[in-house]
Amino acid sequence: MQLKEEILINLIRDDQHLTIRTYHGEYRNLMLLLFDQIYYDDFGECKGMGRCGTCIVQITSSTAPLPPRDRNENTTLTKLDLADPSLRLSCQLLIDRSLHNSTITLLS
Numbered sequence: 273m274q275l276k277e278e279i280l281i282n283l284i285r286d287d288q289h290l291t292i293r294t295y296h297g298e299y300r301n302l303m304l305l306l307f308d309q310i311y312y313d314d315f316g317e318c319k320g321m322g323r324c325g326t327c328i329v330q331i332t333s334s335t336a337p338l339p340p341r342d343r344n345e346n347t348t349l350t351k352l353d354l355a356d357p358s359l360r361l362s363c364q365l366l367i368d369r370s371l372h373n374s375t376i377t378l379l380s
């Protein structure tokens with residue numbers, strides 16, 4: 273039996289640090305993981321459509337380059353005047369090895 277490879281995510285919210293453990297495929301995307309593990313009001317309002325902008329996170333480090341913003345993500349972040357490439361819609365990010373040991377700040 274092959275064990276699934278663990279993915280550790282360092283999370284910062286309101287100056288509190290915590291580590292979340294997950295693995296590839298446990299959640300469909302980063303937003304769903306955050307919604308499940310540390311739900312807070314008004315997070316992920318469009319449920320992953322990439323339109324509401326309520327699931328924005330800042331990723332300040334990752335072990336591998338993150339995939340580029342797709343069209344929906346880019347459109348939403350541009351409307352919000354957020355050009356900083358470290359700002360991402362968590363609903364548009366798959367949980368894979370690129371997020372292992374990443375540092376993610378919740379912006380709420």
Ligand code: FES
Pocket residue numbers: 303315316317318319320321322323324325326327348361362363364
């Ligand atoms: S949940 Fe709405 S943009 Fe991510």
